[in-house]
Amino acid sequence: MENKEHIISILVHNKPDVLARIAGTLGGKGYNIESLCVNTTTKYEISKIVMATIGNQATIARIENQLQRLVDVIQVDDLTNVDSIHREMILVRLNFAEDKKEQIKKAIDTYKWKVIVSNDAFVILEITGDKPQIDLALARLEPLGVTDITRTGIVALDLKG
Amino acid sequence: MKLKGSQILLKMLEEEKVDIIFGYPGGSVLDIYDQLYKSNIKHILVRHEQGAVHAADGYARATGKVGVCLVTSGPGATNTVTGIATANMDSIPIVVFTGQVPTALIGNDAFQESDITGITRPCTKHNFLVRSVEELASTIKEAFHIARSGRPGPVLVDLPKNVMATETDYDPASIKIRNYDIFHKPAPKKMAQVLEMLTQAKKPLIMTGGGVILGKAAAELTELARLYQIPVTGTLMGLGSFPGTDPLWLGMLGMHGTFYANMAVSHCDLLIAVGVRFDDRVTGTIETFAANAKIIQIDIDPSSINRNVVVELPIIGDTKATLRDMIKFLAEHNYTPLPTERSEWLKQTAEWREKVPLTYCQNGQVIKPQYVIETLRKLTKGNVIVTTEVGQNQMWTAQFFQFDKPNTFITSGGLGTMGYGLPAAIGVKCAFPDKQVVDIAGDGSIQMNIQELATAAQYNISVKIVLLNNGYLGMVRQWQELFYEKRYSHTDMSYAPDFVKLAEAYGIVGLRAIKPGEVEPVLQKGLSIDKPVLMDFQVSREECVYPMVRPGESISEMELGTREMIN
Missing domain, CATH: 3.40.50.1220 (TPP-binding domain)
Known part of the structure; x- marks a missing residue:
């Protein structure tokens, strides 16, 4: 069985320590969390955690079972093998160094990047997409001189309807 | 009805039909102990918090009910960790109440503060820090429900001192908890x-x-x-x-x-x-x-x-x-x-x-540990609840005792906790005062919680300790004999107290058997006395537990011992 990235969606009661319990359960059993996204759902008492982890099918099944044991966990779904959409977001600051200014403006036009803040000194961009799209954007941003960046974990929804 | 947190705790314990608590007081739980002073719930004062948890665990294993213990904050709480991990590995329903410093001081490294919910997160089924008195009653109800439902396990409830001293409305009929259990009906x-x-x-x-x-x-x-x-x-x-x-x-x-x-x-x-x-x-x-x-x-x-x-x-x-x-x-x-x-x-x-039957050879003038267990089985006709310590004593009991009924063999299986047997036996005996309760012990293990002899003596909890005394950490020595060419590195425990005198010093009865012929009379006498008794059986020092599968081997490949052993 090959190792690959799995996107796991976990519905939980929004209780103190719930994230620590989930992270501790995985860490204590020797599994690594590659990326993580947590927030409340439309109900404040219920949160959704979307987590990326790497393993083969048997490992992932074990992770799901271990998570199901937790009292605050309501539901666990592996979104990897079902039709689902995945998104990440980055916020990037590019400083307008004299030699880069024109290059940066041209790239923003070409790639239709969304500008959140722009002044004389720098620009902050918001870019969303799935993992390959974000990785591509990062490759394009790199020569422009990224001065700061923050990247979310993956959020995902299945297409079951 | 307006009640203080400490009063609500006791009311909820009555609601849960708790009849006994194993505990140890301290600064953060003074309010609770003040309520216990006036309560009908029985409290057994142990001599170490680990003993309290093992006693609650033994009580739970023998009765199928939830065992309860109560300890103070900081070191009182951290001393429960081995007991909690023991219960967790074997899925035993217990609820552990720990005192905590007042909520305003949490996180300040206050005197006797420890992050016990953080420490026990990986070894409990679930745990709670009660942040306000309003959530106290429902949290206690939920804790008992979680401990006993589904695959059972230990639940810890951390109680800050100010929450115990604050008043709120208490109405048992209005307490609601969410149901977390998913029941799978076999298709x-x-x-x-x-x-x-x-x-x-x-x-x-x-x-x-x-x-x-x-x-x-x-x-x-x-x-x-x-x-x-x-x-x-x-x-x-x-x-x-x-x-x-x-x-x-x-x-x-x-x-x-x-x-x-x-x-x-x-x-x-x-x-x-x-x-x-x-x-x-x-x-x-x-x-x-x-x-x-x-x-x-x-x-x-x-x-x-x-x-x-x-x-x-x-x-x-x-x-x-x-x-x-x-x-x-x-x-x-x-x-x-x-x-x-x-x-x-x-x-x-x-x-x-x-x-290849299960066997041993009782010859010569030295007592074989298996013979003690078989004789105990014969004399009691199996009508007894047995706890064990961990190691050779535990394996020989498992092999030779022939348990006929559930909840009569009480042992730390998953974690293999030395020092489990004596406090667990105290918990069992509290649940079944009319039953014969025997801790089959080793001389290494028993010394890990030997202080609980004082608990047994104080309340005249007449547990019987069958000490298979070989002066070694026997199971570790066995591995050294078989896999480390008899290099007995730090397993010789022959420097030990005189266990008979020790028993007497604690105010219980001490008996000793040195020759095989003394085994039956000593057991008969020890079992007939209505007091805690420690029976010191000086057994063959280098007896091994067989069969044995070498670690990492297939279980069809067994070491069977010498020809003499298997006759």
Whole structure:
């Protein structure tokens, strides 16, 4: 069985320590969390955690079972093998160094990047997409001189309807 | 009705029908102890918090009810960790109440503060820090529900001092908790598969585990095995879930399992595993474990399935309900085992039993530890609840005692906690004051919680300690003998107190046997005294537990001991 990235969606009661319990359960059993996204759902008492982890099918099944044991966990779904959409977001600051200014403006036009803040000194961009799209954007941003960046974990929804 | 937090705690304990608490007071729980002073709930003052948890655990294992303990913050709380981890590994329902510094001081490194919910997160089923008195009653109710439902386990409730001293409205009828339990009803399709697999099987075997005892399913398991003449083996935690004197019983399997049980597992073509988790001490090398068998696994916890051993038919469900469904389904579909094939299989297991029986050799002037256990079994006719410490004493008890009833063998299986047996026996005896309760101990283990002799003495909790005293950390020494060329590195414990004098110093009775002829009279005398008794049996120093499967080997490859040993 090959190792690959799995996107796991976990519905939980929004209780103190719930994230620590989930992270501790995985860490204590020797599994690594590659990326993580947590927030409340439309109900404040219920949160959704979307987590990326790497393993083969048997490992992932074990992770799901271990998570199901937790009292605050309501539901666990592996979104990897079902039709689902995945998104990440980055916020990037590019400083307008004299030699880069024109290059940066041209790239923003070409790639239709969304500008959140722009002044004389720098620009902050918001870019969303799935993992390959974000990785591509990062490759394009790199020569422009990224001065700061923050990247979310993956959020995902299945297409079951 | 307006009540203080400490009063609500006691009211809720009464609601949960708690009749006894094992505890140790301290600064953060003074308000609670002040309420206990006026309460009808019995409190046993232990001498170390670890002892409180083991006592609550022993109480829970013997009764099937939730055991309760109460300790103070900081070191009081951290001293409970080994006890909690012990209960967690064996899925034992207990609720541990810990004091905590006032909420305003949490996080300040206050005097006797510890982040006990953080520390115990990985070794509890769940835990709570009660942040306000308003959430106290529902949290306690939820804690008991979580401890006893589904796959049981320990729950810790951390109680800040100010929450205990604050008043709020208390109305037991209005307390609501959410239901977290997901009950899996076995699908009829699975029962059809069971029937098909059993029909095809020529050499079926049942493997029973702790889940059968926890699920109160011993009667169903016994009925299934006897109805269809299926031989039964069990894990350490499963002992007592099938009568140890029944001809179908093959004894324990695994590292110190019987030759015939390990051979049966290795040769069976269908293994019905009920309430087990395939621990490494049970399976030996995974690749060769039950290599010729299809496996049906019944367990309430999905995480126990396909974890170590891959099974053909997993059934997630309560062991009692599932076995009952199975018995009904098999009867409705007129399942009958093929008579010749089944009798050949039973003949085969009997041959293995005859070839290498479980045995030892009581010759000479030195007491053999197995002889003490067999004599105890003979004198009590098995009508006794036995706890053990951990190591050789535990394995010999598992091999030789022949437990007939569930909840009568109380031992730390998963964690293997030395010092468990004495406080656990105290907990059991508190639950069943009229029953004979015996801790079969080793001289190493007993010293880890020896202070609890004072607890037994204070309340005249007349537990009987059968000390198999070989002056060694016997099981570690055995491994050194077999795998480290007899380099007994730091396992000689012959520098020890005179246990008879020690018992007397604590105010209990101490007896000693040195020669084999003294074993029976000492046991008879010790068992007849209505006081705590420590019986010091000076046993053969270098006796080994056999059979033994070397770590990392297949369980069909066993060391059987010398010819003299197996006669």
